[in-house]
Amino acid sequence: MKFFAFHLMPWDRLPADFAERYDSAWTTVPNSLYDPRHGGQLYNDYLDQLVLADKLGFDGVCVNEHHQNAYGTMPSPNLMASILARQTKHVKIAVVGNALPLYNPPTRVAEEFAMIDCISGGRLIAGLVVGGGPEYYSFSLNPTHARSMYREAFDLVLRCWTETGPFEHYGQHWKLRYVNPWPRPIQQPHPPVWIPGAGSKETIQFVAQRRFAYMGIPYFHLDFFQRNFDLFRDACEKNGYTADPEQLGWLLPIYVAESDEQAWAEYEEHLWYFVRNLLKGLVIFPPGYTSVRSIAGIQRGLQQFMTACQTRDDIERGGYAIVGSPKTVREKLQTYSKRLGVGNLLGLFQIGTLPHELACKNMSLFAEQVMPQLRAESQR
Amino acid sequence: MSLSVQHRFLHVGGKKTQLMTLGDGPPLVYLHSAGGETEAIPFHHKLAEHYTVYAPAHPGFALSEGLNDILDIHDLAWHYVDLFADLELANVPVIGYSLGAWLAVELAILRPQLVSRLGLISAAGLHVEGAPMGELFIDDFDKLRELIFFDPSSSAALETTPSSPDDSRMLMWLRAREATARVGWNPYLHDPKLPRHLHRVTQPTTIVWGRHDKLIPLAHGEYYAEHLPNATLQILEECGHGVPWEKCEEAATLLM
Numbered sequence: 001m002k003f004f005a006f007h008l009m010p011w012d013r014l015p016a017d018f019a020e021r022y023d024s025a026w027t028t029v030p031n032s033l034y035d036p037r038h039g040g041q042l043y044n045d046y047l048d049q050l051v052l053a054d055k056l057g058f059d060g061v062c063v064n065e066h067h068q069n070a071y072g073t074m075p076s077p078n079l080m081a082s083i084l085a086r087q088t089k090h091v092k093i094a095v096v097g098n099a100l101p102l103y104n105p106p107t108r109v110a111e112e113f114a115m116i117d118c119i120s121g122g123r124l125i126a127g128l129v130v131g132g133g134p135e136y137y138s139f140s141l142n143p144t145h146a147r148s149m150y151r152e153a154f155d156l157v158l159r160c161w162t163e164t165g166p167f168e169h170y171g172q173h174w175k176l177r178y179v180n181p182w183p184r185p186i187q188q189p190h191p192p193v194w195i196p197g198a199g200s201k202e203t204i205q206f207v208a209q210r211r212f213a214y215m216g217i218p219y220f221h222l223d224f225f226q227r228n229f230d231l232f233r234d235a236c237e238k239n240g241y242t243a244d245p246e247q248l249g250w251l252l253p254i255y256v257a258e259s260d261e262q263a264w265a266e267y268e269e270h271l272w273y274f275v276r277n278l279l280k281g282l283v284i285f286p287p288g289y290t291s292v293r294s295i296a297g298i299q300r301g302l303q304q305f306m307t308a309c310q311t312r313d314d315i316e317r318g319g320y321a322i323v324g325s326p327k328t329v330r331e332k333l334q335t336y337s338k339r340l341g342v343g344n345l346l347g348l349f350q351i352g353t354l355p356h357e358l359a360c361k362n363m364s365l366f367a368e369q370v371m372p373q374l375r376a377e378s379q380r
Numbered sequence: 381m382s383l384s385v386q387h388r389f390l391h392v393g394g395k396k397t398q399l400m401t402l403g404d405g406p407p408l409v410y411l412h413s414a415g416g417e418t419e420a421i422p423f424h425h426k427l428a429e430h431y432t433v434y435a436p437a438h439p440g441f442a443l444s445e446g447l448n449d450i451l452d453i454h455d456l457a458w459h460y461v462d463l464f465a466d467l468e469l470a471n472v473p474v475i476g477y478s479l480g481a482w483l484a485v486e487l488a489i490l491r492p493q494l495v496s497r498l499g500l501i502s503a504a505g506l507h508v509e510g511a512p513m514g515e516l517f518i519d520d521f522d523k524l525r526e527l528i529f530f531d532p533s534s535s536a537a538l539e540t541t542p543s544s545p546d547d548s549r550m551l552m553w554l555r556a557r558e559a560t561a562r563v564g565w566n567p568y569l570h571d572p573k574l575p576r577h578l579h580r581v582t583q584p585t586t587i588v589w590g591r592h593d594k595l596i597p598l599a600h601g602e603y604y605a606e607h608l609p610n611a612t613l614q615i616l617e618e619c620g621h622g623v624p625w626e627k628c629e630e631a632a633t634l635l636m
Contacts, residue, residue, distance in 0.1 A: 137517075142565040144447075144558055286517060287561035292554040299519075299545040 024281025097127020395446025403428025
């Protein structure tokens, strides 16, 4: 089992009446609510938390890309990853990921990822994603081309890393007379590739076929993860091999404190800030973003999404977040990760308003009192 | 209302195309909106009292196929050049609503000889400074009804939009949204080149607009009226974007 500290870099100062007054924390949420000086402080706290993860012995840190929103104020994860490439020594740096259709031309992703791989001495994990629904509004990018742009860009980035240039690329979406990125990545034939998915069968089959790693999109009920991970393992078998647990990742909010009571007392208000404010507007499927049938299915599946939770009990029963004493968190993660068959645990240790000190305490307790036992258990 | 409605399929430039016809008399082509009114509504029947109404479903709408070959509004207009050829239609009245009205204008520019006169209802196609269009690509059906209808609680409003993800019309609705987005996502429901071509549309043109259109404000109708050489603008009171439902009789009479 590998342990990653995943960061959204969320905005922590939405007004108290945000949920009533605003339709969404995405796309149209007025950026007058953003305070740059406070933003600078947050970025530095958040980077400190990820550097701490390196010192605490996590296997990796994760950053990710979102635009025009309060949920994750990290429009360029590559900027953050490049700082981390210098400020950390051991952790893998997983960028989960770059939203390929938003890069023009997408060879830029191959270039920037190669830079991070070089600076970090070969510690990059390359996440290649379609981008969330809201991003297609924020960029006015036609979502009916999202999938075909993604496939074309994906193949092009892989070619950039595995073929020497210059070569020509004449695709449907990009026509490039010279493809010849400098630099090239240290890791050969290319950095590990992670692809997140919300359960669309097309994505699951694609990842299985190419033997990449599949990361489950968070905030769903445990049963939803279970279904998707089972589908993935089946798809791997159909491609003639058995899935390695390290091909699967489970992303979820985690909070550890000295006791169960203390954990909930310290965490609960912050969890609801996250659920009621920051998740508002995240799940939107613009036309054509995925197949009509998938959209209809996912919209029904949203009954198993964290925003449907009203109480602490709902959260605990669905495994939407793991909260408690080191013992509780250890036992739950042990049981669930075994059941899900995942080899990568991606924890969100900061979800917004949680004070910096508590986020650090959370990570420290996790690293000292949860991680070692889970590691030992998984090596048995 | 007793006129018989026929549905059949054509193969237009390799694309399976659903075609509804109703009424008799001289031919008239009706180009539907983003809402995909491809089944007969009372407005079709009004037109069919005097015409044989040809109402095709655009690629990607209803059971029409071929959206993969459509990248923008011009590809859609070319599809209609082909369809008119297949049906041996030329010099006929063309009535379009919203997305379909924009398409009708593009067709009249591309092949003026196909269009004898134009009826434009709440036409998309323009970007008018100071009169932004509403956001059509939203998931919230209540908000959508408010955007489109003067009275969002009217039975017409409730009947034309699904009410929940479990609605049986959901798959067709999502298909219509996708096909609209293909040509109308960016630039948003308009063609930046269109204003420079409007002087070429010399056919008699009747423009019909709801005073209270929140999706495509009246200023767009005024712009069309001012820049199309042979056009008149008719404004309907207590009416939003949903003209064919909200002012069925009046609009049909104006366009006949």
